[in-house]
Amino acid sequence: MFDVVVVGAGVVGLTCAVRLLEGGARVAVLTADALSRTVSWVAAAVWYPTHTEGDSRVLAWARRTYEELAHQAARGVPGIVMRPTRMLLRGPSRQAPWWAEAVRDFRSVNPADVPEGITGEWRFTVPTVEMDPYLHWLHQRVEDAGGVVLHRRLHRLADVVGVAPVAVNATGLAARGLVSDADVYPARGQLVLVSNPGLFTSVRDEENPGGLTYVHPRSRDVVLGGTFEPGESGTRSEARTGQAILERCRALVPRLKEARVITELVGLRPSRRGGARVEVDPARLPGGALLIHNYGHGGAGVTLSWGCADEVAALLRPCSY
Template sequence: MSGDADEVIVVGAGVIGLTTAVTLAERGRRVRVWTRDAPAETTSAVAGALWWPYRIEPEAEVGAWSLASLRVYEKLAAEPERTGVRMADGVQADTDLDELGSWAGEVAGLRRAAPEEVPGPYRTGLAARLPLIDMPVHLGWLEDRLAATGGTVERRTLASFAEADAPVVVNCTGLGARSLTSDDGLRPVRGQLVLVENPGIEEWFTAADPASSATTYFFPQPGRLILGGTAEDGDERTAPDEETAAAIVARCARIRPEIAGARIIGHRVGLRPSRAGGVRIAAEPLPGGGRLVHNYGHGGAGVTVAWGCARAAADLA
């Protein structure tokens, strides 16, 4: 281990890694990000991405992390072209307020939707105006914000955290933590998306059954409409599946028929880093006297909790 006490190496450049790096840098630390993949090539770049605590634990912590992130996104939405964040209206079908945690009471405007507001075959749901994040733009903005503090992003592949030459190392490697930490609780949850030309849809929609591997959602993003999706536990395939894509389009078209004729412009697959027991934010010593801080296991809600988890990890660093 070398370097001064203010040096930190953050390993991983998805939304968790970059948000943690920015948080540390703006607290006065000298931050380097080491990453196997460029930010635009990470799982985060594939995300939809709507703010909503989805498939994430531990329940006792998720509410506070999510709300901390929500407050940041609400501010960033003032400059959507620059930050990639905007506030958008939509409906979460088949969900009731009574099913949610106490965090729901802190989300302005979240309410039970009238039956006529819920599209498709659904009759119940929630209406809300939530942050919708254009991830390629947002990841670029996070890189720029880090660079403005003097932080850097370097392409490096590690076999061990002991290779990082800084007093503090922060593990934001997502699914990569399986091998780096020997964490058998980590598993991939495969998500497949279809990108189509937007036929004029302005509101987002989700109907995500936690017990099913097939979900239905669409998110209007600049230049495209993102259709989803899947939540295939333990599936490590990264190539799009043609039958799955057709099923996604069909499910979304049952909600908005005009989607059936939308031209397909791309396919995306990402492996969400789910973990038994939920997110791991903890610290332990490194050989040679350094400190290793973990921040991984966010499943399908990394964007939703990114800023709250970044602050919790930075507190340990």
């Protein structure tokens, strides 16, 4: 018998399971897919609250996750590197973003020192995560702490009845059907992976007239993006889109002209109108099981993961295992 069943084994579900295990709960994780088939696997996975509305709760999640990932990077956790980032601005001058206070070294660059065509620049250092080694590390951490990962596809959350008296819904896009949440929707993103010609600094140019543009170096490759297509669920890469991404990124970082194209990837961000849902459901599951939701993080799953895991653990703290 388990105390808690976490449904979903992406980064949100696995971080949740780790925190609950650390608190003494007996935890099972249910997943329909292998790690390599989760939405998290394709993520560019840079700490950055993209397409996320700022409020005190979200800021707390983002700050807590930043702190945890920075600590993990210092400990040498696989896949995590603290990386300098340049955020280019093209519109009117503006104040620091709402999330700036979560970052240790955020600063604005003197407008006289920015490239032509750019009106401003922010610089900061944030965690970047390579999801292949990191998801495997999280999976192993769950098992090392006594948790169990079970492969089972659910057609309704009520199917967890009998597994544990508490269920955590970390199902991402599947929550649309599992809990009939019409606010959940996919936001398609296409990426190009190229060989790394020696880059270390990330560059973001979200206001590029050609479309969302970012360059995120990793240990062996560079993630080039990208697109943000709300409501689109196709997962086949489009050659024209990939070529446009390459051209924008090469114009932004000329050294990328030396880089060899490795592959193109498409992922679906598990977005939700109204933002992430992290709360106790007032309605119990059949049999009286408590249900806690933790889904709808969009492209900020990594950015909010540990903060949301801490909140789920806090929601369960009054319970005795």
